[in-house]
Amino acid sequence: MTAAPMTGPTLRRGARTFHLGAPPARLYPDHVDLLERDREVAVVRAAIDRAAAGQGSGVAVTGESGAGKSALLAAARAAAPGPRFLLGGCDPLLTPRPLGPFRDIAAAAGLGPLLPGEDRVKGEKARDSGAELALAGVCERIYEALRDETTVLVVEDLHWVDAASVEVLRFLARRVDAMSLALLVSYRDDEIGPGHSARPLLGDFARLAGLRTLGLRPLSLDAVRAVVGGTRLEPSRVHELTGGNPFFVTEIAKEPDRPLPTSVRDAVLARTADVTADDVEVLQMVATAPDRLDDRVLPALGVDLPTLRRLDTTGLLTRARGGLVFRHELARQAVESTIPPGGAPRLHARLLAALEQIEPRDPAVLAHHAVAARDGARAAEYATAAGRQAIQAGSHSEAATFFETALEHLGTAPALDRADLLHRLAIEQYMTSRLREAIATVSATFPLWQQAGDQAGLAAAYDTCAVFEYYNGRRRQAEAHAGRAAALSAGPELEQSHARAHTTRGYLAYMRGEVTLARRYLDGAIDAADRHSQAELAQRGRILRTSAALLAGDTGARTPLADDIERARAHGWDELASTGYSSLANLDVEQRRYREAEHVLDESLPFTVERDIPICRHWQTAVRARLHFARGRWSAAVEDAEQVIEDRGMPLATLWPLLVTALVPLRQGADVPAAASLATLDTAWDLAGHLDEPLRRLAVLSALAERMWLTEVSDPRVIRAAAAIAETGTRAGTAGGAGGAGIAGTAWAAGDLAVWLSRLGLLSQWPDEVAPPFRLSLAGDHDEAASWWRRTGEPFTAAMALCDSPDPGQRARGVELLDQLGATGTADRQRAALRRDGITQLPRRPRTSTRANPAGLTNRQLDVAKLVARGLTNAEIATRLYISVKTADHHVSAILTKLDLPTRRAVALRADELGLV
Secondary structure (H helix, E strand, C coil), rough: CCCCCCCCEEEECCCEEECCCCCCCCHHHHHHCCCHHHHHHHHHHHHHHHHHHHCCCCEEEECCCCCHHHHHHHHHHHHHCCEEEEEEEECEEEEEEECCCHHHHHHCCCCCCCCCCCCCCCCCCCCCCCCCCCCHHHHHHHHHHCCCCCEEEEEEEHHHHHHHHHHHHHHHHHCCCCCCEEEEEEEEECCCCCCCHHHHHHHHHHHHCCCCECCCCCCCCHHHHHCCCCCCCCCCHHHHHHHHCCHHHCCCCHHHCCCCCHHHHHHHHHHHHHCCHHHHHHHHHHHCCCCCEHHHCCCCCCCHHHHHHHHHHHHHHEEEEEEECCCHHHHHHHHCCCCCCCHHHHHHHHHHHCCCCCCCCCCHHHHHHHHCCCCHHHHHHHHHHHHHHHHHHHHHHHHHHHHHHHHHCCCCHHHHHHHHHHHHHHHHHHHCHHHHHHHHHHHCCCCCCCHCCHHHHHHHHHHHHHHHHHHHHCCCHHHHHHHHHHHCCCCHHHHHHHHHHHHHHHHHHCCCCHHHHHHHHHHHHHHHHHHHCCCCHHHHHHHHHHHHHHHCCCCCHHHHHHHHHHHHHHHHHHHHHHHHHHHHHHHHCCCHHHHHHHHHHHHHHHHHHHHCCHHHHHHHHHHHHHHHHCCCCCHHHHHHHHHHHHCCCHEEEEEEEHHHHHHHHHHCCCCCCCHHHHHHHHHHHHHHHHCCHHHHHHHHHHHHHHHHHHHCCHHHHHHHHHHHHHHHHHHHHHHHCCCCCCCCCCHHHHHHHHHHHHHHCCCCCCCCCCCHHHHHHCCCHHHHHHHHHHCCHHHHHHHHHCCCCCHHHHHHHHHHHHHHCHHHHHHHHHHHHHHHCHHHHHHCCCCCCCCHHHHHHHHHHHHHHHHHHCCCHHHHHHHHHHHCHHHHHHHHHHHHHHCCCHHHHHHHCCCCCCCCC
């Protein structure tokens, strides 16, 4: 007689197969975590198999605590034992260890310490800049260690991760296609909110090719029945009680004859019922060490081998990373809850004393125990050291938290110490784009420096606050603070502080276009910095001075500025180099050197990512939004602009993104309320008013004038600007501001506004300074102006120059070009003007674009298109961009479709016209 085939869900464990639809057969509790996980195990195994075949990928496993995330990853690894396996974990410390999981991984891979001086805690000098190993260096070291050998890299418990580790993981995730790497991470989805440091990484897993997320569901009633079958336990009651949580089910199944527990805690503590009080205290000691109870401290704590044998019988503990840990976080929490009131500080104090006897010390762990032990002096000391270490790791969020912890426990420390720590905290808040908090924090140091009688410290605080206020879009407050810094440091004994203050004043003058004043400040600051061997400050002054010369129209200053930036990079002054890149890219776009700007941003934006300088990345992304906008790449422009507006950063950077998001829909004729574009432009106008800078006010006035021309709705601000030009002959951007005398560098912005005012019939007199192509348009040489803009790579402005012509043929040609750009709204407005002028032979409104243009390409597609234009193969593109050949092929196909071109050779032939070279 043949047995009937068994059906239903199955569990495979090694060579054994459990059929969950079969008659009840008791499963071993150790197998419960993998019940109903066949599909999930297959997904993770496939990632490992792809890595072995040279195709990297990543999987994020998510679920509640006890869902079986670790068991799933371990089972997939056990089923594919060939590749190298590296494991890093995140720990439930008060503040995460900087680069915690990657320090574990580096040790396992034989890379040595990732952070310099990890054993220096007491008496260590503060080093907030010039770290021996920046985050970029960590990323590169990890990447180099993984790229040439098939590896399964697991990072567990991302809900406890630090910001620097997130950046390393994102660095790897963006390159996983080009590596033989299975990148596996796990996290509890209910513990990662919108502002969590891991959120950007999880976004990458949601949208990048080669990455995916697996959610683990609770066990079904059938699975629970298979686990408790053959016992007195009622499956439906167990399922109802546990909610199908595999860990909870496991704990009940291990002790089926005990009374049914009502919680995970009860189930875990049932395992300790026969343990002595002394051994329970050891378990509690392990529970207070959430990273691990280091093997090396066991003798100091009186934990001997017989004790370890007795504890092993509970099944609660295991070994990991050279120490004792609980098999599951829920078990640790259950035991921790048994510590009597007042007992936790004593346990933490014992651990702290033991950990201080071993090297290297981990200040983050020591700070955790010192806080819990209520030892204020040690908490402040170790938290400060952990903050400095976090800065070196690039974990600026954690650095800020550590400094906040240190301040909370500083007690009655001298005013000087508190002021210094607050200043450090303010800089970290600024680095994490918390400008308002940074301003409040550094402002709180003013009375402390005064109380301590430290003029240099007070001057430095005012100088720092000046920079923060400017980035926050408040020039008046910035100038006031910079002035106080300069006045406080006016004496010869504080010449170094005075040089710094004058560098900041020179920067503010340069940004306002006051070139002569900027040079006066910067010349003196550079001389003083050189005399006192302040090389970085002197180089900052030189970058700003050369930038001011370029702003004033000295194009010969561009090469020296690029050289100054390279010198800053060579010295490791990353923030300064990035500031120089920001100035150079911005001036290139302002003065219409678009190809040069493209090259600068291609170099500088990856630099801000690699060196973890989010403030500069925020600014440069805004510059790139403006560049894309000018070159007719409107999808990419809006993509960048929206990112800048949405990201927390400096309000200073949002002005051009606001203009882009208002004008692109208007030009495209999008069906959006007119009030929406006006509200966005009003926001930009208010920001320009707070900044009080001619270039910014002129840019917003031009946008308002364009909107007025498109909608035919009068705007009093535009009319007042035209009246100011007619009355004084000076640039409208200075009207109502601080005056235009001596302000240079506005010829491009003033020319743009003048041409829009001319289209509105409001221009009766040219501004004093107008750049050449605008002068051509205003003089009536529209064809030559259009040719100039075509050569420069600004197609919309070229089309508008033709539309300004009195020649109907040129006007019609301009409308056709606008149609090809997708500027339907602007083209329709020009058609209406042609009809009013009695011209009946009008270009037909196309249903779709009839010629190639890059308006619809995303930023990633633009990256690929540029490489296609240079003749690179898909394999070469994949190598250059750290993507798979398949992904590169997908991008190329999408590009050819959007550009309406038949072959990649056609892209190369038309690269110049498309602005891809």
